[in-house]
Amino acid sequence: MADFSATSLARAVRWDTVVGALLVVVLLFSFGFADGFGNSLNLSFLIGNTLPIALIALPMTLLVVSGEIDLSVASTAGLSGAVMGALWNQGMAIETIIPLCLVLGAVCGLANGLLVTRLGLPSLAVTIGTLAAYRGIAQIVLGSDAVTDFPGQYLDFAAGRLGDSFLPRAFPPFLVLLGIAVVVLHATPFGRSLFAIGASEEAARFAGIRVKRHKLLLFVATGFMASLTGVFWALHYASARYDNATGLELSVVAAVLLGGIDFDGGRGTLGGAIAGVFLLGALQNVMSLLNVSAQSQIVVTGVLLVVSVLGPRLARRIAVARAGRRAAAAPVSEASAPTS
Amino acid sequence: MTHPSDTGPAPVLALKDISKSFGAVRALKNVSLELFPGQVHALAGENGAGKSTLIKTLAGVHRPDAGQVLLDGEPVVFHGPGDARDAGIAVIYQEPTLFPDLSIAENIFMGRRPRRALGRIDHKATREATAGLMRRLGVELDPDRPARGLSIADQQIVEIAKALSFDARVLIMDEPTAALTGSEVARLFGVVRTLREQGAAVLFISHRLEEIFEICERVTTLRDGARIASEPLQGMGEDDLVRRMVGRDLEALYPKQDVTPGEVALSVRRLTREGVFTDVSFEVRRGEIVGLAGLVGAGRTEVARAVFGVDRWDAGEVEVDGRGLTNGAPSAAMAAGLALVPEDRRAQGLVMDMSIERNIGLTGLRTTVRAGLMDRGAERSRSLDWAVRLQVKYARIADAVSTLSGGNQQKVVLAKWLATGPKVLIVDEPTRGIDVGTKAEVHRLLSQLAADGVAVLMISSDLPEILGMADRVLVMHEGRLTAEIPRSDATEETVMAAATGRVA
Numbered sequence: 001m002a003d004f005s006a007t008s009l010a011r012a013v014r015w016d017t018v019v020g021a022l023l024v025v026v027l028l029f030s031f032g033f034a035d036g037f038g039n040s041l042n043l044s045f046l047i048g049n050t051l052p053i054a055l056i057a058l059p060m061t062l063l064v065v066s067g068e069i070d071l072s073v074a075s076t077a078g079l080s081g082a083v084m085g086a087l088w089n090q091g092m093a094i095e096t097i098i099p100l101c102l103v104l105g106a107v108c109g110l111a112n113g114l115l116v117t118r119l120g121l122p123s124l125a126v127t128i129g130t131l132a133a134y135r136g137i138a139q140i141v142l143g144s145d146a147v148t149d150f151p152g153q154y155l156d157f158a159a160g161r162l163g164d165s166f167l168p169r170a171f172p173p174f175l176v177l178l179g180i181a182v183v184v185l186h187a188t189p190f191g192r193s194l195f196a197i198g199a200s201e202e203a204a205r206f207a208g209i210r211v212k213r214h215k216l217l218l219f220v221a222t223g224f225m226a227s228l229t230g231v232f233w234a235l236h237y238a239s240a241r242y243d244n245a246t247g248l249e250l251s252v253v254a255a256v257l258l259g260g261i262d263f264d265g266g267r268g269t270l271g272g273a274i275a276g277v278f279l280l281g282a283l284q285n286v287m288s289l290l291n292v293s294a295q296s297q298i299v300v301t302g303v304l305l306v307v308s309v310l311g312p313r314l315a316r317r318i319a320v321a322r323a324g325r326r327a328a329a330a331p332v333s334e335a336s337a338p339t340s
Numbered sequence: 341m342t343h344p345s346d347t348g349p350a351p352v353l354a355l356k357d358i359s360k361s362f363g364a365v366r367a368l369k370n371v372s373l374e375l376f377p378g379q380v381h382a383l384a385g386e387n388g389a390g391k392s393t394l395i396k397t398l399a400g401v402h403r404p405d406a407g408q409v410l411l412d413g414e415p416v417v418f419h420g421p422g423d424a425r426d427a428g429i430a431v432i433y434q435e436p437t438l439f440p441d442l443s444i445a446e447n448i449f450m451g452r453r454p455r456r457a458l459g460r461i462d463h464k465a466t467r468e469a470t471a472g473l474m475r476r477l478g479v480e481l482d483p484d485r486p487a488r489g490l491s492i493a494d495q496q497i498v499e500i501a502k503a504l505s506f507d508a509r510v511l512i513m514d515e516p517t518a519a520l521t522g523s524e525v526a527r528l529f530g531v532v533r534t535l536r537e538q539g540a541a542v543l544f545i546s547h548r549l550e551e552i553f554e555i556c557e558r559v560t561t562l563r564d565g566a567r568i569a570s571e572p573l574q575g576m577g578e579d580d581l582v583r584r585m586v587g588r589d590l591e592a593l594y595p596k597q598d599v600t601p602g603e604v605a606l607s608v609r610r611l612t613r614e615g616v617f618t619d620v621s622f623e624v625r626r627g628e629i630v631g632l633a634g635l636v637g638a639g640r641t642e643v644a645r646a647v648f649g650v651d652r653w654d655a656g657e658v659e660v661d662g663r664g665l666t667n668g669a670p671s672a673a674m675a676a677g678l679a680l681v682p683e684d685r686r687a688q689g690l691v692m693d694m695s696i697e698r699n700i701g702l703t704g705l706r707t708t709v710r711a712g713l714m715d716r717g718a719e720r721s722r723s724l725d726w727a728v729r730l731q732v733k734y735a736r737i738a739d740a741v742s743t744l745s746g747g748n749q750q751k752v753v754l755a756k757w758l759a760t761g762p763k764v765l766i767v768d769e770p771t772r773g774i775d776v777g778t779k780a781e782v783h784r785l786l787s788q789l790a791a792d793g794v795a796v797l798m799i800s801s802d803l804p805e806i807l808g809m810a811d812r813v814l815v816m817h818e819g820r821l822t823a824e825i826p827r828s829d830a831t832e833e834t835v836m837a838a839a840t841g842r843v844a
Contacts, residue, residue, distance in 0.1 A: 187713045189705035196702055199691045205650060206688045207702040207756070208674040266693060 015260035015312040016272030023279045030286040037289055040166035048159070048168045048236060050281030052077070052245065054274060055174065055229045056252045057259075058181040059222040061273040064256055065185065067198040067265030068116065068215055070222045071127040074248035075134035076108045077230030078241075082138035084231060085147030085240030094151055101227050108134055109223020116219065117212040131249065138242040147240040158235030170232065177225075182270045190214065198265025254301065255280045258308035267312070280304070350413055351376050352541045353398065353429065353510045358407035360393055367393040369566045370407070375510055375541040380532060382552040382573070383545045384585055385562035386775035387745040391545055394562065395512055398543070399431045400424030430503030434515040434773075436495040440488035445470035447487050448502045473501040476538070477531045493524035500531060511535060512543045517551055518773045521636045521801060522836070529555050547775060549578045550804070561585055586777050593776070594808025595784045597791050601811070602626030604662075605795035606678070606764040608647060611656035616642045617819040620656070624764065624795040629786060631810030631830075632799045634839045638816040640799045641683050644766050648680040649673045660764055674703070677763035681753050681770060683799075685746075689753035692742040696734055697723040699741050700756045726755035731781065747778030754785065765789060768799045783809055803832055817841045 030037040037043075056073050063070055080101040087097045108130070115126045160169045185191040196204040197211050205211050229248075234240035259276025261268030280301065287297045351374035360368040368390050375381055385391050396402045397409070400418030408415045411427055418424045438447045445466045446453070454465035470483035479497050487495065496516055503511055513532075517525045532542060532555055544556055552559060553573060560570040561584040568584045606624040611617070617639035624630045632640050646653045652668035659665065660676040673680075682688035690699050700723040701708065708719040724737055730751045734744060741752055750770070757765065767786065771779040786809060790796050800806050806813055813830045815823040815838035823838035 183713070189709055189714060192698070192701070192705060192714060196691050196694065196698075199693050200687065202688050203691045204702075205670065206648075206680065206682050208670040209702070209705070210671055266691075 015315045016269050016275060018311065018315070019259055019272055019275040019279060023275050023282065026279060026282050026286065030282065030289075034286045034289045037286055040161075040164075042285070042289070043166035044161050044168055046281055046285045047166070047171060049285075050278060051168065051170060051174060052229045052233050052236075052248060053251050053255055053281065054277045055177070055232065056222075056226055056248065057256050057273050057277050058177060058270070059218065059225045060252050060256050061259075061261055061268065061270050062181070062185055062191075062194055063218045063222055064253075064261045064263065065198045065265060065268055066194040066215060066218060067201065068123040068218070069127065069253065069263075070109070070112060070123065070219065070226075071249045071253070072108065072112060072130040072134055073222060073226040073229075073252060074245045075131045075138065076105050076223055076226035077233060077245040077248065078243060079108065079134045079138040079141070080105050080227035080230035081234040081240045081244040082142035082242045084234055085145065086141050088147055088150065088240070089145075094154060098231055101231055102224055105227020105230070106220050106224040108227070109220040110216070112223065113216040113219030117216050135242070135246075142240070142242045144242070147234075148238050150235055150238065150240075154235050155238050158232055159238065170236075178270070178274065185270050194218075195266055198262075198267070200266070251280065252277075254305045254308070258304060260308075260312045262312060263309065267316075276308070349377055351410070352412060354410040354413075355394070355397065355404075356408045356410060358394075358397060358404045358409070360397060360402055360404050367565050368397070368404070371562065371565070371567045372407075373560055373567070373570070375543055377509070377539045377541050378536055379558065380536055380542040380544050380556045382556035382559040383543055383562065384549075384552060384559055384581060386585055386777055387747050388564075389562040389585070390565040391562055392514075393565075395431060395514055395543075395545070398424065398429060398510075398512060400429070425506055425508075428507055428509040429512065430500075430506060430508035430510070431512040431514060432496055432499045432503065432516055434518050435492065436499045438487040438490070438495055438498060441486060443484050443486055444481055444490075444498050444501075445483035447498055448473065448505055469505070470501065473504050476504065476534070477501060478534050479527070479531060491524070492519045493521075493528065496520075496528065497531065500535075504535075508540070510541045510543070512545075514545050515547065515773065516544075517546055517548060519636075522803070523635075525551070547773065547779075548802070549581055549776070552581070553578070563587055582776055585775075593780050593783065594805070595780070595787050596629070596809050597787045599627040599791050599811075601628045602793060605660065606647075606797065607659040607662075608643075609657050609659075611643065611646060611658065612654050613642060613646055613651065614654045617646075617816070620816075620821050622814055622821065622824070624797050626763075626793045626795050627790050628811050629790050629796040629798055629809055631806035631813040632797060632816065633801075633803065633806045633813055633835050634816035636801060638839065639819040640816050641768055643816070644680060644682075644768050644797070644799060647673070648678060648766065650680075674760060677761075679703075679757035679760055679762035679765050681757055681765070681767040683768040683772075685749055685753050689756075690741050690749060693740055695738045696727060696732065696741050696744070696752055697737045699752055700726055700759055703756050703760045722759055723755075726759045727752070730755045730758070730785070747774035750774050750778070750782065754782070758789070762794060764795045764797070766797045766799070769801060770798065771800075771802065771805060803835060806830070806835065807832070815839050 060070065060073065083104055084097050084101050087100065088094065112127055112130055115121050116123045157169050161167060162169050162171065185194065193204065193209045193214055196207065196209060197214060201211055230245060233244050255277040256273045257263060258280060259268065259273035261273055283300065284297060287300065353375045355371060355373040357370045357372055358368055359366065359370055371394060383391055383394065393402060397404055400421045400423050409418065416427065448470055449466050454462040454469065456462045467483045474481050477497065477500060481494060481497060487498065490498070516528060520528065535542060546552055556573055558571065559573050559581065561568040561581070563585060602625055604623045605626045609621050611620045620643055634640050642651065645651045647658050649665065649668050649670040649672065657664055660678050663676055665676055666672040686692060697720055701719045704719060704722055708715045708722055727734065727737060732748050732751045732755065734748065741749055744752065771782050786796055786798065798809060807830055810830070811827050813825045813835055814821055815825065815835055817839055818841065822841065825834055
């Protein structure tokens with residue numbers, strides 16, 4: 001990364017640094033002042049409850065960077081959990097069920113993607129529609145049943161901890177997925193194209209970037225990850241119900257925006273998004289420990305969302321003003337510096 | 341005290357020894373300017389010479405650090421654009437910003453429409469007042485027409501009418517002709533002459549020198565924030581003006597080298613996009629610069645878009661070096677060696693918020709890759725190499741292209757495409773809105789590329805540019821190719837005759 005100049009680095013990470021620093025502050029505060037925060041059971045709860053949000057935040061970050069959004073993710077997760085439960089009740093082997101659910105999720109994402117790229121509909125509207133539709137199908141599939149008797153080793157994997165540590169057993173696989181997502185977004189031509197598409201779709205098209213194909217792929221990946229999350233959710237809480245993960249899309253979007261991903265696309269880093277996810281998770285956890293009422297927690301989350309949309313914009317305005325001043329000052333260094 | 345002047349009346353508006361700095365940059369240094377009623381005054385200068393700052397000072401956007409603004413000889417201080425407007429100063433920008441869903445009349449009287457009893461809006465009075473303004477300008481525009489769908493030329497007329505409705509005595513026109521066709525420019529000039537006869541003082545800014553000579557009486561030239569000269573245009577030549585602007589003699593503006601054309605590089609056969617263009621066939625050979633002329637809306641840009649694959653075509657075929665291109669696939673066109681420098685550099689040519697480095701890098705996403713990952717070192721050296729070759733003036737390669745001047749932005753677009761080593765280069769309005777110095781550089785570059793064996797198709801609404809640079813001129817009229825004129829026969833008359841559909 002030697003060729004990564006100090007300024008471009010500073011500009012790229014300004015808001016994520018803020019979020020990262022906030023995360024550290026919240027963690028330090030929590031370890032110091034919130035009784036019970038630091039014990040390994042609570043920490044494993046915190047991480048375990050945050051993992052579903054983090055998993056979906058990975059593809060969601062890429063999607064928002066490209067200027068699109070998918071609000072149907074929680075419903076896709078619920079649908080894949082419901083299908084998993086229904087098929088398990090039918091006596092199908094779990095080894096067959098899980099891949100089927102993942103394919104189903106990819107198909108859900110494909111449907112979103114086709115509606116957006118082929119028909120040119122806005123993704124916000126499309127996925128609000130499929131949010132309802134996928135959840136409805138989930139209810140049709142499983143009714144009001146709750147399926148809980150999944151095989152022990154799967155439940156252990158989803159809910160257990162790594163040895164004596166507070167880390168969930170699912171954490172290392174998550175780190176692998178995170179690594180893949182970071183590389184894809186920040187180090188491949190594909191990721192570079194996403195930033196261009198999000199910043200200016202037309203200019204990207206004129207540069208020969210296959211905009212629709214990129215977006216379609218992202219929607220499929222998002223559906224896939226949403227259903228993976230649905231499977232994880234059902235096993236983690238040992239309960240497959242049609243209403244699993246209801247409302248999760250808001251947490252994901254809130255966390256991603258909090259992490260500095262610009263809602264208009266073209267800006268942000270995955271590191272920031274993941275810091276945003278864990279910041280939200282830690283805040284909710286510590287507020288519960290401090291007996292902050294559920295209503296107040298919602299207020300705090302709401303305020304954070306507004307701050308998250310406002311913060312990066314302010315940070316950027318400052319950065320632009322600085323760059324402008326620098327650019328304006330540039331010619332002077334060449335000319336015979338006039339002083340008054 | 342104002343300077344004694346060679347014309348009779350006192351100046352309506354004058355700037356006296358104005359200085360303005362932004363940080364360490366002195367954008368204006370002791371600049372004076374006098375605008376007289378009934379006179380069209382040109383403001384000339386390259387990009388970055390301080391024209392915009394001067395206009396914004398007159399319009400009350402900037403407050404000068406030193407010096408005075410004199411209105412009718414009295415010093416005034418504008419605290420904002422509203423003050424300047426109330427003082428009778430109006431600015432017409434290159435691209436007007438009207439409310440698309442409101443009618444022309446509503447746009448003109450936005451926020452101050454005539455009222456009837458009980459505060460009800462008087463639609464009839466609004467309409468009549470608008471019609472009156474249009475009559476004064478000698479233009480026919482229906483006051484009830486919505487602003488949406490008006491050409492830029494018509495939108496400017498609406499802005500001018502709006503300025504008149506504020507009793508503007510000083511009209512500042514900032515590159516009003518940049519996006520207009522020949523006949524629209526003629527109509528605009530008609531309006532300007534009408535205003536002049538009615539006693540308005542006009543400050544006119546244009547990169548097209550011939551326009552300055554056509555419509556203006558005096559010219560003030562700025563260079564590096566300082567006033568170089570303020571003088572009558574009579575007796576001056578374009579060369580004199582250019583020398584004042586750039587401070588040196590400019591090499592020929594159209595440095596076309598003679599090249600013997602090679603093999604056919606781009607072949608377009610019977611290309612049709614329904615309702616847009618029909619049955620368009622032409623060839624461009626290696627080493628050739630082929631001009632594509634025509635009025636705005638004749639379908640030139642649309643042909644270029646279809647050839648490159650941004651739009652689909654309905655019938656016909658396109659070949660680069662004898663290989664057929666896939667319909668609607670820019671990536672395939674790029675792979676075949678085609679490059680398109682699009683018409684609108686801000687929306688199509690560049691991702692404005694991205695760095696210079698990454699904008700140039702966008703066309704190299706397939707080449708600056710190692711093991712599937714971006715090779716940042718290769719990307720940077722490729723971008724730096726081309727930015728330097730094209731002499732882009734920037735502070736850092738990592739700065740957003742939005743911080744560059746228009747001419748330098750255009751160079752970045754060219755760099756981005758030349759970096760692909762194209763066999764065929766299509767340039768759409770390559771010098772629109774860029775200053776004379778950069779324009780000459782772009783022309784020299786195109787000429788050099790052709791000499792190196794690149795086939796160049798140049799779309800331009802700038803007729804002298806077409807005549808000066810093209811080996812051959814294709815002319816489109818209403819979606820069809822109406823003429824192919826060799827360089828030796830190409831004149832303004834022959835090209836315009838074909839462009840307007842008159843048989844030559």
